[in-house]
Amino acid sequence: MSAGTNSGIDYHPAEMPAAGELATLAEGVHWLRMPLPFALDHINLWILDEDDGCTLVDCGLATAETREAWEAVFRDPAFKGPVQRVISTHFHPDHVGLAGWLCARWGVPLYMTHAEWLTGRMISLDTSPDFAPRQIEFYRDAGCGADFLSAVEARGNAYAARISPIPNAFRRLRDGDTLRIGGRAWQVIVGHGHAPEHATLYCAALDMLISGDQILPRISPNVGVWANEPEAEPLSDFLGSLERFKALPADTLILPSHDRPFHGLHARLDNLAAHHDARLADLLAALDRPKTAMEAAPALFRRKLDHHQTGFAVGETLAHLHLLRARGQITRTRDAEGPYRYLRTA
């Protein structure tokens, strides 16, 4: 994820909840934050009250610290148990991490879109011997150095380590579905580009959108190419989804997974589109001689990156390279088994 302008948005005045505490945004709609051990150090989760309990939206990373914070939430007087269902917006570990644990603890089903459930289950269960070789080939093709490649090999399947086992059965969310939660209708709107089939939830009665990572106020959601789909071009999908969300009212309160709830949806959608346009132009300008994805990445990411961030930066650079290539603005070549190099055509 990278920085973007957030002009034109107004943060909601609600006070930020401490870990394990609830902040109430509207009757029956609660905001909580869980810690993350990354530069991005928190995730926002949501609890929607029902007549006979509540629905959880997103789960937090599978760590002892997050489990303890959940137990504190369950003891909070504002928590209206029991949990009736768990919704996960997408398969990323900070969102689905504790879904298995939460579903087992309360004996309730997990709701996800098909592609998100499949992707999470598939990656979390991948113990095949060709897992690391696929990752290494992908990052070698991108021009990453030996240091990073050995870190990739040593880390193995990092995804599986960050989640509790995803339930082996689920209930499917589809684009356009309506869920009745606490007497209100919440419509599922699917977005693309950040994850394969990211669910967001819109309540017209409250004029609120639980946007997950699809729309964030300050950082631009990561749009990346990953080893399991090395020729993917997710940026067009992401930009297309921005257009779809423009159909929502301009004064919709956005409940994002990181940072704080905000107003200013349309300005933010425009900012995100402009951000990617500017990054595409920067990248194109940098390709005045053939460069690997790793060599081109500083055009988008100027700060020094650790290994965790390098994977995201390479993936995001490839997403922009693949769109430029689809538009015919750059070419891709390689010699023998060397990395791919990209060069602008004019």
Ligand SMILES: [Zn+2]
């Ligand atoms: Zn995500």
